[in-house]
Amino acid sequence: MSDEALANLMTENRVFAPTAEFAAQANATAEMYDVARADRLQFWADQASNLQWEQPWSEILDWSDAPVSRWFVDGKINAAVNCVDRHVAAGNGDRVAIHFEGEPGDTRTITYKDLQELVCQAANGLEELGITAGDRIAIYMPMIPEAVVAMLACARVGAAHSVVFGGFSAEALRSRIEDASAKMIITSDGGFRRGSAFALKPAVDEAAAASPTIEHVLVVKRTGQDVDWNESLDIWWDDLVLKQSTAHVAQGFDSEHPLFILYTSGTTGKPKGILHTTGGYLTQAAYTHRVVFDIKPESDVYWCTADVGWITGHSYITYGPLANGATQVMYEGTPDTPHKARWWEIVEKYGVTILYTAPTAIRTFMKWGDEFPAQHDLSSIRLLGSVGEPINPEAWMWYREAIGGNNTPIVDTWWQTETGGIMISPLPGVTGCKPGSAMGPLPGINAEIFDDAGQAVGNGSGGYLVLTEPWPGMLRGIWGDLERFKETYWSRFSGMYFAGDGAKWDEDGAIWLLGRVDDVMNVSGHRISTTEVESALVSHPMVAEAAVVGASDETTGQGIVAFVILRSGSEDGPGVAKILRDHVAKEIGAIAKPRQIMIVAELPKTRSGKIMRRLLRDVAEHRTMGDVTTLADPTVMNLISQGIDSGPNED
Ligand code: WTA
Secondary structure (H helix, E strand, C coil): CCHHHHHHHHCCCCCECCCHHHHHHCCCCCHHHHHHHHCHHHHHHHHHCCCCCCECCCEEEECCCCCCCEEEECCEECHHHHHHHHHHHHHHCCCEEEEEECCCCCEEEEEHHHHHHHHHHHHHHHHHCCCCCCCEEEEECCCCHHHHHHHHHHHHHCCEEEECCCCECHHHHHHHHHHHCCCEEEEECEEEECCEEEECHHHHHHHHHCCCCCCEEEEECCCCCCCCCCCCCEEEHHHHCCCCCCCCCCCCEECCCEEEEEEECCCCCCCEEEEEECHHHHHHHHHHHHHHCCCCCCCCEEEECCCCCCHHHHHHHHHHHHHCCCEEEEECCCCCCCCCCHHHHHHHHHCCCEEEECHHHHHHHHHHCCHHHHCCCCCCCCEEEEECCCCCHHHHHHHHHHHCCCCCCEEEEECCCCCCCCCECCCCCCCCECCCCCECECCCCCEEEECCCCCECCCCCEEEEEECCCCCCCCCEECCCHHHHHHHHHCCCCCCEEEEEEEEECCCCCEEEEEECCCEEEECCEEEEHHHHHHHHHCCCCEEEEEEEEEEECCCEEEEEEEEEECCCCCCCCCHHHHHHHHHHHHCEHHHCCCEEEECCCCCEECCCCECHHHHHHHHCCCCCCCCCCECCCCHHHHHHHHHHHCCCCC
16 A cells, blocks of 8 residues: 555544444443453453354463464364254254345245255265275365355364365366365356356366376356366266265264364465464354344345355355354355446345455445445345455444445454454444444454564554464464474464564554555455466566556455566467467466566566566556666656556557
């Protein structure tokens, strides 16, 4: 963020205090902050007690092997039992767990009893295929209920799932399978998006063929499109799962048993397999979902618009809401299919009371205009949430006014794949909300902002966001790479978790998140590493060198801009940018396609050969260039900046 944008942000001083009406019924209380401060570990133990444990823990936290933590030591728990069976046992089997809305308009209503039967059948199916506790299973699915069923079935039998976002390429899927040595893939023929069927199975076929560890591919039929069939690997979901018994006896697993691996971009080209375990993660997912979203399972209809391929889908579609016995909406498609009021139609149809989405979506709706939400009755909404990137005050206010009827709290929730659950957020009914600020750490969470020297800064100052004490949902490591785990998060400020985000305290002590401080871009709330895109570009035979930066973008937060030097013999021409953009999509996925590719003759480098991304960012954002005196050849930047005005590349 530029200094000017930051200065504008910090002048925001409106505070929307909780209404008496909301406060009177809120799950959260002001005392929670005091209770957690007085005895943080006991506070977390109290939250964990809301879950069903097969065996109690003997110790709340073992931090002796820091930075690898163990929470609720010796406790035994089954995540699927907590998300499904115990609600049925409590007499809530008829409550709707999932209102599914397919993009073409097909719907399914799945009660907790239905979900229990499906999860048990899927668990039996996995066991029939020889899956046992400790195995890893890749899940590559569209947004259909079977994605959630598959995750819970893995959890039920103790296999760690590794969900790979359906928009990622075959190569991205393959490399994640390889890294985790996954034994099987759960997928579907395809899904519906933007008015037509897209295919998933061809990418799975390609990845499976190149993955010697894969023994089975379980395929849900969603679209009915033609698929290639490999008799030795493939099996239809209906032929395996739906033939199983709807009863399955689950066992409790150690609290530290791996629950899932989720890959996220780091500052190198290789994604990090973030490892989460069972008891602590579930405790934080359920607690945060209960207090931040103020969930009332008997009456609320909750809708989180994320994809299960991201951490938000893991914690706030699958584990948090289901652990709390909530009723939720799940929507398969895009917001503008078949018309731009589709989300608001869904809100009205199901009487959605809590909506959780990303600033990119909010800014897009803002651009489309107020007339679309105005076509529907949104008065059921009583709480709004935002996640994934900083939300600008203008978008925050529009969200409140156009969607929230000007009277709902908005929780701006800061967290990461690594943190497992929400860390910084207002508590609705307790904390006032300022447009654009995530306010403060939740009860049980300790955050500070440090300067370069590792000193905590005070109100009115900024620096690096640091989490100073362990928390139950924290990652337990990077799959197979303890050193990288220590180096990435724990070495910058000794013994404390470095989040990679810049932040600032305002004069009132509220936290403002300022974006990444490393080489990770945030495009529509999705983390993409500059190095990963650079590696994809240089893997093309035409490319000699590439430098990638995240340039600020009005809608998507950041957009990817690539500066590319072609190999001698490769000519720049009208089709080159398209070839390279498609190549990145093939290597990583469409979300990583650069917004703009500029073919340049040179890249700005220091005398020691380091690319000066700061200058490229200046060019990409049309700013006056910063200091160029450390460049080996200062004239390089003139040439580069002359080319930028050619604008974004078209698809
Ligand atoms: C950014 C998504 C500002 C941040 C849950 C973080 C945010 C990264 C917010 C994690 C927010 C997430 N305000 N920035 N409310 N929420 N971020 O792992 O840069 O996909 O480090 O997890 O998103 O992205 P991830």
